[in-house]
Amino acid sequence: MTTPHGIKLAVHLISTYFGDIVSKVCDCLLNKGPLSQMQVIKYTQLTKQQVANSLLVLIHHNCVQAFNIQLPGSFGEPPKIVTQYMALYDNIIHHMRFPKFSSIVSNEFGRDCAYVFDGLLQHGRLSMNQIMDRSELNIKNRENGNASNVLHENFNKLAQARFIERCPAVEPFLEPQEEGPKKRGAKSKIGDVSQTLEARALAATAPMESLRFLVESDALINGVLNNNDDDDADADDIKKSPTTSIVGEKRKQDCLESETENWATNKNKEILWRVNFExxxxxxxxxxxxxxxxxxxxxxxxxxxxxxxxxxxxxxxxxxxxxxxxxxxxxxxxxxxxxxxxxxxxxxxxxxxxxxxxxxxxxxxxxxxxxxDLKKIIDQAQAQEVESIVMKKYGRESYRMFRLLAERERFIETDKIASTTFVEKKDALVALFKLWKDDFLHLERIGNGNDAQKSETMLWKLNKRSVWEQVLDDLYHAALNLKLRIIHENDLAKDSLLVVKGTADDAAIKNRLRAKWKVLEASLFILDDAIMLFHDF
Known part of the structure; x- marks a missing residue:
């Protein structure tokens, strides 16, 4: 579920990590859905090279998925295969949670293992050799000859715990949807016409479970042994990997690779790995x-x-x-x-x-x-969060009526709501209309005969979908404001430290700024927990 402020937060995160040009491309894909490279150029008014580079960065950092689709030809022309790009909203928002992910790995396996994991968080997709080069373990243990053993052990821990996975198919081909009903087997989810284009693309990229977390020991050992000869090639490998070199290029159907050969690899055909957010x-x-x-x-x-x-x-x-x-x-x-x-x-x-x-x-x-029943527990946690928001925004009486409607999940008369919650009918109507105006409730009026106005009965029911969407959007809005506030406070801190540098007030100001920063960061963590409760769980 994406909301207006959720998209703004995602664009802000991309802008913070990769700059304004990349965020402009991401904004276009988030708002307009899957597009071809030419369509992105048209909507963003950027140059072809800028769009290609931006898509390269977004794909490499698991924020965009490319896929091939067959479009019908026009004016007697044959059908053509076009590469389209789809923004992965969830993966973009996960950038805000990288410290949480790193903390989980560190607590379970220690900081040495977290060094390897942090490299994937920072760089998106890496091969074994690139992980070896970028890991601080390589520097710490190269002298005593223990680097390969330590890396092998830590990498296996991450894969066995399913913290990392092989990268999905680079550009899967989506079969044209057939018209009319047709019997399909249980495994033909990709061709299901009831699925959206985005769902079909994600289903096509999904790797086989038997290969998803498979670490090939022979390839790992060879990669570690060859690593000493390729110390200067890691940055070039990223730039020249197929995940980046194919951006914008047209594919022909007869040139598509088989499923087993369609993993993302670099120029040396080494398997690339990424963080398993799931x-x-x-x-x-x-x-x-x-x-x-x-x-x-x-x-x-x-x-x-x-x-x-x-x-x-x-x-x-x-x-x-x-x-x-x-x-x-x-x-x-x-x-x-x-x-x-x-x-x-x-x-x-x-x-x-x-x-x-x-x-x-x-x-x-x-x-x-x-x-x-985990769904019931999550529903209870969500309801508790919403009820606290209603309490703060509308007051105790509205909170009692909202809770009653949330528990019953059906239409209830005004008189029954007032009597059950011990609220005067006149006050109950005022509170209910306020909730209805904010799209928290459904209202159904029932009248009898020609004298409908006098005998009108009003029935109320919780508009759960609208309420949950509003709450999630408000949480995204608050998280975006906090992110902007943290950036603003960091800029002010730099200016303040320059003024008092070398004076007696230097240490006091640093402590005050550090305390303020901790409060803001803790608030952002709590907000993100609430966001995950409504969006990810």
């Missing part, structure tokens, strides 16, 4: 669920839910699943016992907590399994 979204989603149930129920519920996630980790492959994989009670109990907080739990306490989390007790207590 895994980090999954981890942060789990963290948000644990935090919510801990606050809503108790700390034991958080421990049990965390144990479910840990036991589920090997089986869960999708980011947005509605329910966890069914697990045996004993499995959940054993996983909880591995933590220091969970060692005091009993089997009965774990069972009772699972019931508190919404699980139903099985009719047969032999090999009893439990599955937790």
């Amino acid at each position: 895994e980090f979204v999954r981890r942060l989603r789990h963290k948000a669920c644990v935090l919510h149930v801990t606050e809503r129920i108790d700390s034991i519920a958080g421990i049990v839910l965390r144990a479910v996630f840990e036991a589920n980790r090997r089986d869960e492959t999708k980011v947005k699943i509605e329910k966890t994989v069914p697990l045996l009670l004993q499995t959940i109990f054993d996983e909880a016992m591995k933590t220091e907080e969970g060692r005091s739990l009993t089997l009965e306490r774990v069972r009772a907590t699972l019931v508190q989390l919404g699980c139903e007790l099985p009719t047969i207590a032999i090999n009893e399994t439990y599955s937790i």
Whole structure:
């Protein structure tokens, strides 16, 4: 779900990282959808070289996906294949979360492993040799000859944890959609006419799971051994990789590579790797669920839910699943016992907590399994966030009526709303009309006979989609303002430090500026948590 301020935030992030020209191309793709290179030139009024370079940068940093599509010819001409470019909105917004991603890797595997990971965050796509060259581990361990072993170990850790993945297909070809109904097998999702062009393109680039996280040990060792001979070639490899050299070039259908050969590679046919954002979204989603149930129920519920996630980790492959994989009670109990907080739990306490989390007790207590409804937990967390916003913006009475409508999820009469929330009918109408005016509610009027005005009954229902979109857009707006404020404060700090440099006030001003910067950064982190709750989870 993209919103006006969400697009502005994405454009600002691209401008901050890559400059105004690249952000102008990105802005065009975000607002107009997939376009060819010539269309981008037309809309942006930039030169062909500027557009080509901008697309090169955006593709290399996983912000744009190119794909080939067959368009019908005109005036008797044969169909032609055109390369189009699609902005990946989610990947752009993820740039704001790079510190969170790096912190997860550092906490799980240590700073040495995070050095390798940070190189991919900074440069988008790298081959094994480029990772070796750019990693600080290469510099630290080259003298004692341990560089290849350390890199091999850390790289394998990242791939096994699914923190990194092979880059997807460079320019997949989308088959023309066939007209009329046709039976399709379960695997023919790319040709499904019900899918949008963007969804078909992403489905076509999706790699096979068996190859997505595969680290070829022979290629890795050879790449490390050859690395010493190519110390000066890493920057040229990025510029000349197929992900960049193909920008703007036309493809013929008979020249398309097979699926197994269509991975993004550099000029030496080395496989390129990138950060797997899906895994980090999954981890942060789990963290948000644990935090919510801990606050809503108790700390034991958080421990049990965390144990479910840990036991589920090997089986869960999708980011947005509605329910966890069914697990045996004993499995959940054993996983909880591995933590220091969970060692005091009993089997009965774990069972009772699972019931508190919404699980139903099985009719047969032999090999009893439990599955937790994650969608319900996320919905509760979203509703709690929205309710707090309604409370601050409209007051306590409006909050009570909003909460009632959110729980019932159906049309309710004005009289019943007023009596249930203990609000005078006149005051309830004023509050309800204010919420309706801001598109928070649906209103349906029912009249009887010719005297409809006097006997009119007003029914109210929560307009959930509109409310959630408004809240998300407001969160994007606040995040954009905070980003601009941080930039403004940094500029002021530079000017202030130049004035007081070398004076007695130098240290005091530095401490004050550092404290202000920490508050702004912490506020941005909290805002981003709320954004992920409504957009990513």
